[in-house]
Every structure is written in structure tokens, then in C-alpha cells.
Amino acid sequence: MTTTALEALAGRAREASRRLAVSSSALKNEALRAAAELLETDAEAILAANQADLEQARAESLDDPALDRLRLTSARITAMATALRDVAALADPVGEVIEGWVRPNGLSVQRVRVPLGVVGVIYENRPNVTSDAAGLCVKAGNAVLLRGSSSALRSNRVIVEALRKGLVKAGLPDDGVALVEDTSRESAIAFMRLRGFIDCLIPRGGRALIDSLVENATVPYVLDGDGNCHVYVDQAADLAMAEEIVVNAKLSRPGVCNAAETLLVHRAVAERFLPRIAASLEGVELVGDSEVRRILPQVAPATEDDFAREFLGLKLAVGIVDDLDAALAHIARYGSGHSEAIVTTDVATAERFTREVDAAAVLVNASTRFVDGGEFGLGAEVGISTQKLHARGPMGVRELTCAKWVVRGNGQVRR
Numbered sequence: 323m324t325t326t327a328l329e330a331l332a333g334r335a336r337e338a339s340r341r342l343a344v345s346s347s348a349l350k351n352e353a354l355r356a357a358a359e360l361l362e363t364d365a366e367a368i369l370a371a372n373q374a375d376l377e378q379a380r381a382e383s384l385d386d387p388a389l390d391r392l393r394l395t396s397a398r399i400t401a402m403a404t405a406l407r408d409v410a411a412l413a414d415p416v417g418e419v420i421e422g423w424v425r426p427n428g429l430s431v432q433r434v435r436v437p438l439g440v441v442g443v444i445y446e447n448r449p450n451v452t453s454d455a456a457g458l459c460v461k462a463g464n465a466v467l468l469r470g471s472s473s474a475l476r477s478n479r480v481i482v483e484a485l486r487k488g489l490v491k492a493g494l495p496d497d498g499v500a501l502v503e504d505t506s507r508e509s510a511i512a513f514m515r516l517r518g519f520i521d522c523l524i525p526r527g528g529r530a531l532i533d534s535l536v537e538n539a540t541v542p543y544v545l546d547g548d549g550n551c552h553v554y555v556d557q558a559a560d561l562a563m564a565e566e567i568v569v570n571a572k573l574s575r576p577g578v579c580n581a582a583e584t585l586l587v588h589r590a591v592a593e594r595f596l597p598r599i600a601a602s603l604e605g606v607e608l609v610g611d612s613e614v615r616r617i618l619p620q621v622a623p624a625t626e627d628d629f630a631r632e633f634l635g636l637k638l639a640v641g642i643v644d645d646l647d648a649a650l651a652h653i654a655r656y657g658s659g660h661s662e663a664i665v666t667t668d669v670a671t672a673e674r675f676t677r678e679v680d681a682a683a684v685l686v687n688a689s690t691r692f693v694d695g696g697e698f699g700l701g702a703e704v705g706i707s708t709q710k711l712h713a714r715g716p717m718g719v720r721e722l723t724c725a726k727w728v729v730r731g732n733g734q735v736r737r
Contacts, residue, residue, distance in 0.1 A: 323504035325512050331500055332467055332519035335440050338495035339465035343437045347414040349492045354457050357488025358406040361453065364484050365399045371476035372449065379473045387577025387635045391447040392473055402453045402481075409457045409701035415720045416463045430730040435723040437463035439521035442541065443704060444469045444513060446527035449477035454695075454702040455524075456485045456499045461701075462722035465498045467520060469513050471527075472505035479503070514539040524705045524717070528634075544713050544721075546705035548632040549579030550658040551690045554649045554675070556666035557590035563687060564595065564665040569602050570689040571663065577634045579706060580661050580693045584629060584639045586649050592642045593617060603638065610640040629656045646671055650678055657681060659708040661693040682708055682715035 323331075342350070361368065372394040379392055415435045422432035441464045443455045452468055459466035470478045478501055486496040502513060514523060514535055523543040525535050535543060553571055555564045571582035587595055596617045600608060608614075609624035621640070628639045629652075643649045653662055663685040664675040672686045683693040683706075693716065695703025700718030707713045713721035 323502065323509055328502065328504070328509065328512055329516070329519065331502065332440065332516050334497040335465040335467045335500045336519055338497040338500075339437070339440045339463075341495050342460065342465055342498050343416075343439070343463045345463065345494060347416075349494060350414070350460055350463070351410040353460060353489045353492035353494050354406045354410040355488075356491040357453070357457070357485045358403040358410075360484035360487055361399055361403045361406070361481070364480060365396060368399055368477065368480045368484075369394060369396070371480045372474075375449075375474055375476045382473075384473065385635065388447055388473075390575070390577050392449070392477075394449055394477060398450060402450050405454055405696060405702040406457045408696070409461050409719065412461065412701050412719055414461065415723050420725055427734050428732060429734055432728045432730075433725045434728050435720070436726045438722055438724055440465045440467060440519060441704070441722060442467045442469065442513060442516065442520035442523045444510065444523065444525050444527070444531065444535070446471040446531060447473055448526070449474045449481055451526055451704075452478050452481045452501075453485060455704045456482070458695075458702055458704050458717075458719055458722055460489070460494075460498055462719045464722055465500070467500050467502065467513075467516075469502040469510065470505070475503065475505060510534065511538045514541060517541050522722075526705050529632075544705070544707050544711075544717065545709045546579075547660065547708035548658040549581065549660040549706075550583050550630065550632045550656060551580060551661045551663070551693075552584045552586055552653050552657060553582045553663045553665065553690065554586040554643075554653070555588060555591065555595055556646065556649075556664060556668065556671055557588040558668035558671060559588075559591065559595075559665040560667060561591065561595050561598070565599055565602055567663065567665055567687070567689050568599055571691055572603060572606060572638055574689075574691050576636050578691075579632070579634075580690050581634070582638065582663070582690050583631065583633050584641065584652075584656065586641050586643050586652060587614075588649075589613070589642050589644050596640070605636055607637040608640055609637070611642060613642040614640045632658065646674065650675070653679055653681075660706065661685065661690045663688065663690050682706065 418435040420433040482501040485499045517540045523541040610621045661683040662681045695716040703716040
């Protein structure tokens with residue numbers, strides 16, 4: 323796709339965004355419900371396209387976690403449709419008065435939620451992101467320009483077609499959801515530089531994508547960064563609970579950003595806890611520090627890189643810490659600011675952990691896998707922001723809006 327063609331596509335999305343921005347909640351909800359129905363109706367076509375993507379991905383030797391992120395099933399398509407209906411059922415953020423007051427001179431001053439405009443989403447491997455991102459953007463009155471990876475192109479085409487048909491059924495412009503089908507690196511860079519067309523860029527992918535965005539983007543962006551997530555098992559932990567949480571955090575879906583990548587264990591419970599958790603994490607490659615290896619001699623040594631990495635697979639770094647201070651220091655040094663969990667029955671320790679850990683989400687006695695827009699009641703998410711400006715954590719419909727100042731007077735002039 324030439325730059326001119328890409329700009330033409332983005333221009334149509336810009337035009338569609340103006341209509342979506344002033345569309346009623348009823349029409350937007352109708353479009354989302356129609357799209358959900360079409361996803362279910364077209365499930366066989368979506369699965370066939372996805373199977374072709376999977377076959378190509380296997381031929382190109384994608385690893386198992388990447389294949390899992392790419393794979394669609396009947397259940398996953400149903401979950402995509404359910405997410406669209408859940409988003410349709412949410413309160414519409416557009417027009418919400420965030421705050422307001424009346425000045426001594428009689429001026430009424432309000433901050434009101436408005437759409438961002440055109441949201442660009444650049445992502446890898448996960449075709450469910452296509453419907454989640456589109457649904458949230460439409461609900462928030464935005465157009466969305468989607469740029470997926472080559473590995474999911476067939477799947478994305480069929481899903482986007484269902485979404486566009488849903489918009490048309492509701493009388494809304496189909497270019498409110500648009501797909502960039504050129505998946506070359508040159509196209510990705512051109513996409514990141516569509517200043518004047520895209521108002522906010524959201525990446526969902528690995529370190530290479532994030533590095534490319536930071537280097538090349540001229541469009542404002544919200545970073546969906548690495549998920550180097552920790553679970554800290556405190557000396558006051560219920561060890562049965564801790565075992566269940568760690569197993570879930572690591573094994574339920576190892577290839578996603580809210581999976582646990584590092585386990586920290588208080589020295590006081592390490593002798594009791596480490597053997598049982600090692601037995602429960604069947605199939606997981608454990609690497610650990612020297613103290614861990616004293617208790618678990620079969621474990622390979624962990625490097626600095628291991629503690630700093632997002633594995634996105636069946637590997638877990640394990641460390642023993644002397645106390646909460648050491649756990650906090652470790653997380654501060656190696657964490658990516660995504661999601662951090664503590665398992666403890668000590669209320670004061672839990673409160674200190676939630677107060678001092680610098681991350682988008684902090685959990686007490688719960689799996690990191692809950693850090694998800696759907697699980698938080700947002701309907702879905704367009705990504706999980708690990709930065710601190712505009713949005714942080716799972717990004718739902720409110721995070722896809724900004725504020726406009728609305729001032730009403732009755733003839734006031736400034737003296």
C-alpha cells in the first residue's frame with residue numbers, strides 16, 4: 323500500500339469519525355449488537371480463515387505461545403461476540419460532565435467527555451483484539467484504523483467485514499472500522515506517522531514493536547508495554563492459596579501479558595513452599611537464584627536477563643527475598659509497571675504493597691490474570707497501558723475519550 327493509499331484510507335476513517343462522534347448511544351449500541359450477531363453467524367468463515375492463518379504460521383515456525391494468541395475457536399468467537407454485547411450495555415461516556423462549577427461572574431464552566439477522533443491500533447497475532455478494539459472505539463464515538471500482523475491477516479479481514487456490516491445495519495459509516503491490509507514494515511512505519519489522520523495510537527505487541535513505535539511514531543501514543551508480572555508470596559501467606567494463585571497466574575495462558583513471569587518467595591516460607599509449587603508447575607522451566615537452587619537443585623540458574631524478561635511462555639524466574647522491603651526493591655528494579663500481586667494474610671503488609679508498588683495494577687490475594695478489561699467490568703479493553711499519562715491499566719471506553727471545556731455565559735466579557 324502506497325502512502326497515498328494509506329492516507330486515503332485514514333482520510334475516510336477521519337470522515338467517519340465526525341459522524342460517529344455525534345451519533346446517538348442507541349445507534350452505536352445497535353451497530354455493536356449487529357456486529358456480535360454477524361460474528362456468530364459468520365463463525366465458520368472466521369474459523370476457516372483462522373485455520374489458514376495457523377497453517378501459514380506453523381510453516382513459518384511460530385512458537386506455541388504465539389500460535390495460541392493467534393488461534394480462534396468457537397468458544398473464543400462466542401467470547402468476542404459477548405464482549406461486543408457487554409460493551410453495548412455499558413454507559414456511554416460521550417457527553418458525560420466530568421466536573422463543573424459557576425464562577426463569581428456567572429460563567430458556567432464544565433469539563434465534558436468527547437471522543438478522541440481516530441484511534442490507530444497496531445497489534446500482533448491476536449485477532450480477538452480486532453473486535454475488542456473496534457467495539458470499544460465505536461462505543462466511545464471514535465473511528466478505528468486497525469493494522470494487524472501478517473500472521474492474522476485472513477482472520478482480521480473476515481472479522482472486520484462483520485464489524486463494518488454491523489455499522490451499516492445501524493445506519494453508520496462502514497469506514498468507522500477500517501483495516502490496513504499491507505503488513506510490511508514500511509507500512510507499519512507509515513501508519514505510525516499518520517499525524518493529522520490518527521489522533522491516538524495504541525500498540526499491542528512485543529518489544530520490537532514498542533521499540534519501533536518509540537523510534538518512528540509522530541502520532542501521540544499510549545504504550546501497551548511488557549508484562550513482566552510478579553507474584554510475591556509473603557511469610558504470612560496462606561500457602562495453599564498461594565499455590566493456586568501462582569499456578570493460575572503462570573499456566574492459565576502463559577503467552578499473554580498478564581501472566582506471571584517471576585515468583586518471589588519470603589525466606590521464612592521458602593523451604594515449605596518451593597517444593598510444592600515446583601511440583602505443581604508441571605511443564606514450566608524454572609530458573610532461580612542461588613538460594614532457590616539450594617532448595618531445588620534441579621533448577622537452572624537465573625540470569626539478570628531472566629528476571630527482567632517477559633517470557634510469554636512456559637518459563638518462570640524464581641527468587642527468595644528476606645522481607646517485604648527486598649520484594650519491593652526487586653519489583654522496582656525489574657518490573658515493567660504492568661501488574662504485581664502479593665499473597666498474604668497480613669493486612670498491613672498488603673496495604674504497604676499496594677501503596678508502594680509502582681504498577682498499573684496491584685493485586686492482593688488474586689491472580690495477575692484478572693488484570694483485563696472484561697474481568698474489571700469494562701466490557702473489553704483496547705490494551706493495558708503501562709504509562710502514566712492519559713490512561714493507565716486496562717483501557718476501556720472512558721480511556722478512549724478526552725475532555726473538552728464547555729463555557730456558558732450570558733454576555734460576559736473579560737475586563
